[in-house]
Amino acid sequence: xxxxxxxxxxxxxxxxxxxxxxxxxxxDHENMFWYRQDPGLGLRLIYxxxxxxxxxxxxxxxxxxxxxxxxxxxxxxxxSASTNQTSMYLCASRTGRGLYNEQFFGPGTRLTVL
Amino acid sequence: xxKTTQPISMDSYEGQEVNITCSHNNIATxxxxxxxxxxxxxxxxxxxxxxxxxVTNEVASLFIPADRKSSTLSLPRVSLSDTxxxxxxxxxxxxxxxxxxGTGTKLQVIP
Numbered sequence: 001x002x003x004x005x006x007x008x009x010x011x012x013x014x015x016x017x018x019x020x021x022x023x024x025x026x027x028d029h030e031n032m033f034w035y036r037q038d039p040g041l042g043l044r045l046i047y048x049x050x051x052x053x054x055x056x057x058x059x060x061x062x063x064x065x066x067x068x069x070x071x072x073x074x075x076x077x078x079x080s081a082s083t084n085q086t087s088m089y090l091c092a093s094r095t096g097r098g099l100y101n102e103q104f105f106g107p108g109t110r111l112t113v114l
Numbered sequence: 115x116x117k118t119t120q121p122i123s124m125d126s127y128e129g130q131e132v133n134i135t136c137s138h139n140n141i142a143t144x145x146x147x148x149x150x151x152x153x154x155x156x157x158x159x160x161x162x163x164x165x166x167x168x169v170t171n172e173v174a175s176l177f178i179p180a181d182r183k184s185s186t187l188s189l190p191r192v193s194l195s196d197t198x199x200x201x202x203x204x205x206x207x208x209x210x211x212x213x214x215x216g217t218g219t220k221l222q223v224i225p
Contacts, residue, residue, distance in 0.1 A: 035215070040217065041217065042201075042215050044215075059214075101163060103150075103158075104160075105159070106157055108155070
């Protein structure tokens with residue numbers, strides 16, 4: 001079974017803090033993604049990485065950065081957290097090989113910024 | 115990126131077959147149609163993927179007409195546990211491109 005794990009299920013931070021969200025996958029997948037999900041807006045892609053040290057901006061990258069130093073780990077960084085970054089954050093991974101497009105999602109991190 | 119349109123919500127009684135239709139008028143030759151299911155407080159889960167005609171697995175069937183401009187996800191005999199949000203995606207298979215999940219269809223199964 002593919003496992004995608006996220007470092008925390010719930011996180012509470014203060015405005016201005018630097019926040020790290022960690023995601024680890026155990027299936028040697030090339031591609032990894034960070035999404036945020038807000039009521040009425042669906043899932044929106046923040047950043048994705050198609051290989052180690054490679055990253056591409058998604059639809060809403062402002063206020064975020066990412067790091068992928070190892071294949072299995074993809075980190076999302078909020079440089080200076082703001083209240084409008086309160087959201088559910090979901091990490092996913094996918095093989096970069098073949099035609100199969102399944103993304104495997106982690107359980108999510110519910111972040112509250114006060 | 116091919117844009118998809120699907121109903122915002124649907125209700126169904128237990129035991130009925132549910133069909134959720136998605137339109138994707140500008141689908142390209144190398145695009146596949148993929149559906150995900152999401153339960154509250156969980157990440158989405160892949161259900162089924164197809165290119166044309168019909169695909170069936172243990173969870174659902176996917177019907178794609180010859181012009182591929184729409185697709186229908188069919189859930190046989192739904193139960194309360196099928197209450198979830200269902201997302202239709204068009205995914206390019208020639209290499210990675212961004213995918214858009216949109217807001218999906220919220221299916222409520224009624225006892």
